[in-house]
Amino acid sequence: MSSSxxxxxxxxxxxxxxxxxxxxxxxxxxxxxGLYQGLAELRRRNWDPFPVPAGGIGAVVVSHAHLDHCGFLPRLVKEGFDGPIICSPDTAELVAIVLRDSAHLQEEDARQANVGGYTKHHPALPLYDLEDVERTLPLLVPTEFGTTVDLAPDARVRLRPAGHILGSSTVLVESAGSRTLFSGDLGRGEHPILRAPDDPPAADTIVVESTYGDRRHPDRDPDLLASVLRRTISRGGTVLVPAFAVDRTELVLLELHRLMSEGTVPRVPVYLDSPMALRALAVYREALDSGSAQLRPDLDRVRAALHAMQVQAVPDAAGSMRLNRPDHPCIVVSASGMATGGRVVHHLAHQLPDPRNSVVFTGYQAVGTRGRQLLDGVRQLKMYGRYVPVRAEIVDVPHFSVHADADEVVAWLARAPEAPQVAYVVHGEPSASHALATRIRDDLGWCTVVPRLGERVRLD
Structure with missing residues (x-):
């Protein structure tokens, strides 16, 4: 028998x-x-030649629709991949939205770099374009949770709900007699829409994420978001919320709707300034209306809130530009969540210098992103080739996180029906990955490794 x-x-x-x-x-x-994001040295890896011929890959399995898990697909297709892309039905819908937006942003960033002259490349080019995306989308194979799909005579895959975002999956690959489980991004039991992740199935090898592998999520502060909203509105300022277009936007809008409905904060206009987020919101509303095994039961209140919330959509660029300096207190929810691109960048460029304003982060900020720099306290930030002063109030509201923390990851692993031969800890900054690996060894007694980039290991 061959080995994997x-x-x-x-x-x-x-x-x-x-x-x-x-x-x-x-x-x-x-x-x-997935695409690399954050530090320039990481982003440059997106341009490296793929280590194996793309045309020699038989199939791709996508755990969920966040860019760092699906954003490299069009580049892979551009380099020759033409096989099936297995994912859940909701992931297929969201991937189409995410990839089209990614191509648009890359084309626009290249155009602005060429016009503004702040590029080392002549000309600056996008990693892929919309044509590459449209060649990618027909390869998506929507697959229901729990269905076994044959990828090759010696390989098959099965997806289970991961509870992270709509459609997110854990991935079990059986290949040449070995069973390898990939956690993807694990959700939490506190998501207001999604069920907690399904328990892990038996596997010989587990590859587990460690985004929050060195920490525990803080207890929810019920007044943290409300207090910054009240302060900013009283100053006559704008609250800018960089939010991931998929899932985080929905959770932020639900919370804003609740706070205003209860009278906890004044009613002010809420603008959703992200075409991608608007399309993703429609997918979430459709999923709630149709029902799904990955959703929590008794979602009538959430369903009603998502349909009833007073949100002013901003579909066009001209409307977005008008929000750079609003003449009234308001809340602007815009992508991207780490402020790496999209409309939120030009809002930051105009709003950061004004001390009346605030910027509220609601999710993980990778090293090297503008969001991380702002949370780390920078006093000036570079955008569009120039620096702007940071005088606005910067606030982190961590309770929106839909990543399992260290306690939750270990508890999920502990529910595996048997110990794997090896657990590999990935998808974390080095300190987080090594901390989680130590925790798994100490608490569960498993052989646990933090792999190196490019490392190869046998699965039999």
Whole structure:
């Protein structure tokens, strides 16, 4: 019998760029095809030649629709991949939205760099364009949770709900007699829409994320968001909320609706300034209306709130520009969540210098992103080739996180029906990955490793 080899092509001692290749000698399966984000040295990896011929990969399995797990797909297709892309039905819908937006942003960033002259490349080019995306989307194969899909004569896959965002999955690949479980991004039991992740199935090898591997989420502060909203509104300022367009936007809007409905904060206009977030919101509303096994029961209140909330959509660029300096207190929810691109960047450029304003972060900020720099206290921030002073109030509201923390990851692993031969800890900054690996060894007694980028390991 042939043996499988697992190669860590991304998210090894870093949070982004998830790519894991299983090679049996007779077939190749790639689990996740994510973009690197954050530090320039990481983003440059997106341009590196792919370590194996893209055309030699038989299938790709995508755990969920966040860019650091699916954003490399069009580049892979551009380099010759033409096989099936297995994912859940909701992930397929959201991936189409995310990839089209990604291509648009890359094309626009290249255009602005060429016009503004702040590029080392002549000309600056996008990693991929909309044409590459449109060649990618027909390859998506929507697959229901619990369904076994044959990828090759010696490889098959099964998805289970991961509770992170709509459609998110854990991935079990059976290849050449070995069973490898990928956690993808694990959710929490506190998501207001999604059920907690399904318990892990039996596996010989587990590849687990460690985004929050060195910490525990703080207890929820019920007044943290409300207090910054009240302060900013009383100053006559704007509250800018950089939010991930998929899932985080929905959770932020639900909380704003609740706070205003209860009278906890004054009613002011709430603008949703992200075409991608508007399309994702429609997918969430549709999923809530149709029902799904991944959703919590008794969602009537959430369903009603998502339909009833008073949100002013900003679909066009001209309307977005008008929000750079609003003439009235308001809340602007815009993408991207780490302020790496999109409309939120020009809002930051105009609003950071004004001390009346505030910027509220609601999710993980990777090293090297503008969001991380702001949370770390920088006094000036570079955008569009120039620096702007940071005088606005910067606030972190961590309770929106939909990543399992260290306690929750270990508890999930402990529910596995049997111990794996090895657990590999990925998708975390080095300190987080190593801390979680130590915790798993100490608490569960498992053989646990933090792999290096490009490392190859046998699975039999």
């Amino acid at each position: 080899v697992l190669t860590f092509l991304g998210a090894a001692e870093s949070v982004t760029g998830s790519k894991f290749l299983i090679d049996t000698g007779a077939s190749r399966t790639l689990v996740d095809a």
